[in-house]
Amino acid sequence: NNNNNNNSGSFHVNNNDPSPGDLALLAKLEEANRLIEADAKSLNSLSGSGHSRKSSDTSQISLTSGTSISQERNEDGEEDIWTLWGRVSNDWDNFWKKRNSFVRELVRKGVPHHFRGIVWQLLCGAHDSPVKKQYADYIKATSACEKVIRRDIARTYPEHDFFKEKDGLGQESLFNVMKAYSLHDREVGYCQGSGFIVGLLLMQMPEEEAFAVLVKLMQDYKMRDMYKPTMAELGLCMYQLENLVQELIPDLHVHFQSQSFHTSMYASSWFLTLFTTALPLPVACRIMDVFLSEGMEVIFKVALALLTLGKEDLLCLDMEGMLKVSYEPYFFLFLVGWN
Amino acid sequence: MNIRFFSKLLRSDVFLDYQLRKMAKKTYDLLFKLLLIGDSGVGKTCILFRFSDDAFTTTFISTIGIDFKIKTVELRGKKIKLQIWDTAGQERFHTITTSYYRGAMGIMLVYDITNEKSFENIVKWLRNIDEHANEDVEKMILGNKNDMDEKRVVSRDRGEAIAREHGIRFMETSAKANINIDRAFNELAEAILDKTAGKDPTEAPDRVLVEKRVDRGSNRCC
Numbered sequence: 001n002n003n004n005n006n007n008s009g010s011f012h013v014n015n016n017d018p019s020p021g022d023l024a025l026l027a028k029l030e031e032a033n034r035l036i037e038a039d040a041k042s043l044n045s046l047s048g049s050g051h052s053r054k055s056s057d058t059s060q061i062s063l064t065s066g067t068s069i070s071q072e073r074n075e076d077g078e079e080d081i082w083t084l085w086g087r088v089s090n091d092w093d094n095f096w097k098k099r100n101s102f103v104r105e106l107v108r109k110g111v112p113h114h115f116r117g118i119v120w121q122l123l124c125g126a127h128d129s130p131v132k133k134q135y136a137d138y139i140k141a142t143s144a145c146e147k148v149i150r151r152d153i154a155r156t157y158p159e160h161d162f163f164k165e166k167d168g169l170g171q172e173s174l175f176n177v178m179k180a181y182s183l184h185d186r187e188v189g190y191c192q193g194s195g196f197i198v199g200l201l202l203m204q205m206p207e208e209e210a211f212a213v214l215v216k217l218m219q220d221y222k223m224r225d226m227y228k229p230t231m232a233e234l235g236l237c238m239y240q241l242e243n244l245v246q247e248l249i250p251d252l253h254v255h256f257q258s259q260s261f262h263t264s265m266y267a268s269s270w271f272l273t274l275f276t277t278a279l280p281l282p283v284a285c286r287i288m289d290v291f292l293s294e295g296m297e298v299i300f301k302v303a304l305a306l307l308t309l310g311k312e313d314l315l316c317l318d319m320e321g322m323l324k325v326s327y328e329p330y331f332f333l334f335l336v337g338w339n
Numbered sequence: 340m341n342i343r344f345f346s347k348l349l350r351s352d353v354f355l356d357y358q359l360r361k362m363a364k365k366t367y368d369l370l371f372k373l374l375l376i377g378d379s380g381v382g383k384t385c386i387l388f389r390f391s392d393d394a395f396t397t398t399f400i401s402t403i404g405i406d407f408k409i410k411t412v413e414l415r416g417k418k419i420k421l422q423i424w425d426t427a428g429q430e431r432f433h434t435i436t437t438s439y440y441r442g443a444m445g446i447m448l449v450y451d452i453t454n455e456k457s458f459e460n461i462v463k464w465l466r467n468i469d470e471h472a473n474e475d476v477e478k479m480i481l482g483n484k485n486d487m488d489e490k491r492v493v494s495r496d497r498g499e500a501i502a503r504e505h506g507i508r509f510m511e512t513s514a515k516a517n518i519n520i521d522r523a524f525n526e527l528a529e530a531i532l533d534k535t536a537g538k539d540p541t542e543a544p545d546r547v548l549v550e551k552r553v554d555r556g557s558n559r560c561c
Contacts, residue, residue, distance in 0.1 A: 192432070264405070264438070323407055
């Protein structure tokens with residue numbers, strides 16, 4: 001795989017097969033997750049009221065590619081995962097009702113890229129959402145937020161092939177979806193950061209579908225509370241994460257305190273962009289898989305996993321050093337031992 | 340592992356910095372904390388990048404929350420480390436960004452000379468400073484993008500007038516054409532140095548972080 005630079009995707013990100021580097025990172029994340037799951041009880045209390053689908057929490061999030069659904073597997077494991085996902089997505093309602101925990105387990109093991117577009121819609125219930133009908137009207141209307149949205153279009157995935165061309169297809173669809181949402185939800189309007197989530201959706205599906213998923217993410221996954229003008233939910237998440245770090249990684253918490261390294265310095269964008277600006281895109285896609293299935297709790301888990309993985313490195317750095325690495329998307333490569 | 344990917348990593352500032360940091364000891368006499376504020380899209384990140392890395396690029400993502408850069412400058416024989424905080428311009432990020440006002444010793448208020456609204460909002464940003472920053476914080480107004488004269492809507496006179504009205508320094512800059520960027524930061528740093536040079540540095544520990552090793556008796560007022 002010589003195409004693991006996440007800036008080199010074409011319309012549909014053509015690099016969603018994780019590279020060896022990504023796999024190593026994923027494996028590390030998985031390992032850290034196990035540690036954190038061991039203390040899952042304290043996390044369970046966080047599970048959002050806004051998103052009621054709760055998994056059994058007995059399993060780990062498998063972040064490596066999905067190949068271990070044993071009962072469906074033969075020699076050609078890869079083929080079978082596709083067949084299985086084909087069946088699940090074709091008979092979604094049935095699977096979702098009758099074999100819910102199985103489907104969730106499957107999601108944790110990885111949605112194959114080919115199915116992401118449809119499975120993301122199915123997971124959040126956007127596939128039969130009536131808001132899709134409104135989309136065409138929104139596109140024709142004028143939004144008060146157009147200027148501010150425009151200002152950020154070229155600053156969203158500026159190095160990604162699909163979005164980098166000025167006024168190209170990617171930038172135009174990004175603008176359309178953001179504008180449509182600002183009309184759909186006047187209270188939130190437009191908030192910086194949301195464009196990265198819309199961009200990630202547009203890498204998987206057309207505008208109208210991306211819009212429907214965005215509306216679900218906003219309404220049912222607390223994202224609109226995150227983006228509201230007061231940003232109260234973001235403040236709450238910062239507070240919760242800080243307390244979780246104190247409880248689960250106490251020595252890191254002490255170090256952060258002594259360095260005046262505040263949670264908002266590193267974690268604001270984690271919550272506001274769901275890791276799309278912090279991690280390589282294939283990893284961000286995997287997080288989105290599980291986020292759509294399990295909700296905001298997943299973001300806390302990934303955050304704690306990253307901090308647990310990076311603990312030894314972070315403990316050696318002062319505030320400036322920690323800030324630098326936490327803003328660098330490839331910082332997390334340090335965590336897999338390439339420093 | 341992909342060669343291109345790895346070489347990109349090796350060239351990245353973070354990697355080099357991380358390596359250097361392992362060995363580096365503090366190499367400055369004074370630490371000044373600066374803050375960049377202003378409407379979204381006026382060029383705060385580009386100004387900072389021009390100053391810290393002497394380069395211009397259009398491939399920045401919008402600043403989500405807060406970011407920062409470091410640059411050490413030498414003024415009057417003193418090595419001064421500038422820790423410069425960059426902020427998200429959108430109004431709703433104020434709850435996050437205003438918490439950085441308090442520690443700032445110098446604040447750059449940036450507007451875009453091709454964007455009337457960003458200029459009008461300078462008054463609002465000044466009010467924010469009054470509410471959240473230290474009283475004696477050094478301020479400077481920057482009218483950025485002055486390489487784009489054909490699109491100018493805010494005259495230099497208006498910029499100068501508002502600065503005069505509030506008794507603040509003013510400069511027009513261009514991060515793209517590298518106009519006045521170094522000068523702006525140096526002037527702001529000098530103003531802070533003027534203020535701190537006369538004082539005993541230990542008197543204001545929360546604002547002026549001075550290396551403890553600096554000998555009190557040494558030529559502070561050089």
